[in-house]
């Protein structure tokens with residue numbers, strides 16, 4: 001069988017003319033929709049007619065432009081269908097609520113996005129009576145042991161944030177399937193690189209805010225999976241995405257859709273530059289973590305799971321040991337070198353730098369941070385593609401030389417790996 005190609009898959013759903021024959025589809029900026037016959041309306045209300053038949057009702061339910069973007073993300077992921085939400089967190093929380101009811105249980109990787117961690121650990125148990133057991137997702141026995149008869153979801157990120165471990169999706173899918181549990185994968189770090197649905201995941205969530213949108217100007221999310229699941233999310237009487245109401249604006253859906261044709265070019269260039277940076281930082285003796293380096297614990301796994309042509313992603317981390325050294329390097333890189341920005345988030349065309357322990361993972365206690373392998377001096381870099389590669393490297397090189405980081409405690413002792421993981 002021919003391997004899945006996300007770009008080919010996307011091209012098949014993209015072809016749609018605008019209202020007047022425009023090369024871009026039209027934006028359906030309506031909050032309410034007419035029907036030609038009065039008896040169509042009850043059919044839509046009862047879920048017998050829907051967007052797949054071109055029947056729309058109200059903008060918080062399905063909107064044609066938002067639905068078109070959902071289908072494109074689904075095509076990229078090789079999923080049956082999908083829909084969008086106003087943020088990645090909205091997509092994730094709706095997917096979890098669709099799978100779980102009060103008393104149900106989730107098994108989640110310990111190293112997940114800070115917002116997701118807080119949702120699972122604080123909000124869902126407090127507000128919905130849904131509990132989570134956090135496990136090391138690379139300890140398959142621990143994953144299997146954590147599953148109870150009330151477990152509905154096994155949750156992980158393709159590439160963990162900010163530890164950059166790769167989830168063995170086929171292994172996790174086998175464990176989940178054997179126990180009739182949904183495997184939900186957050187693929188925000190790896191669009192195009194990895195296709196979790198093709199590797200056995202049931203549902204994929206995205207923060208479209210990051211690589212997919214690519215310009216750090218829009219907060220948005222998507223969830224893709226079986227048509228029945230997506231229809232359930234949007235059910236007029238019981239759907240969490242419909243009833244909690246984190247609706248995507250059709251203008252936003254249109255904007256994001258226009259960024260998809262060059263997503264492949266962007267991901268390849270993010271990956272190419274991150275690879276060069278990781279290799280050069282490693283050569284300098286820095287404690288750098290990047291899945292494209294042969295000493296990364298999941299280098300082989302990622303090579304095996306990923307689609308060819310996009311490399312190993314746009315994110316790398318440097319462990320500078322202490323918060324002070326991490327802050328000093330980031331300040332120098334931003335304020336003197338104009339290398340990039342000290343800002344959270346990722347997938348921007350410019351380089352973004354953040355100190356994970358004191359920013360995006362600050363929801364975690366010191367103990368949780370240590371268990372997850374997130375050191376206080378860990379700087380996450382989302383490598384951009386503005387300027388030339390050599391210009392950017394010269395800036396990094398100078399900042400490091402001026403800080404003297406190629407000496408002493410900045411030297412790596414070993415590759416940072418999550419506790420309990422193999423080398």
Ligand SMILES: *Cc1c(COP(=O)(O)O)cnc(C)c1O
Nearest residue numbers: 087088089113186188207209220
């Ligand atoms: C940013 C992010 C989210 C949350 O997305 P928002 O669009 O900010 O709600 C979820 N998961 C991962 C991996 C992220 O990086």
